[in-house]
Amino acid sequence: MTLYKAGGEDKHFAELFVGVHGGDWPRAKDHWTRVGQHVGDRTSELEGLSQRKAKAMIEDLARTVCLDMAAVGACWACGRDTVNR
Incomplete structure (x- = not known):
């Protein structure tokens, strides 16, 4: 994730979100992308x-x-269930 390389808040977010996915970077990246697509498809303000x-x-x-969601150990793209924490 390029967010991780950016450092600061971006790195913190990447670490937390990937941590929810048990350290599986490709899965976390896929879920981050899916959430972005969902938001983009449903936000009329765009x-x-x-x-x-x-x-x-x-x-x-x-x-x-x-x-x-990651702060409570969940991921929307994982089906909103609590996952690895």
Whole structure:
């Protein structure tokens, strides 16, 4: 995950989200992507934004969803069940 390499809050998020997936980086990346796609497909506020702004908003919203769920040991893309913690 390039987030991990970015350091700071991005690295913290990556570590927490990957940790929920038992250290399985490819699975965590896939689930992060799926959450982003879900958010992007269902967020009407993206209409009218430039592609760059829409992408940034999707990433922010997806990160918020994933971070909140990872904090309690869950992943939306894993079926909302509590997973490895």
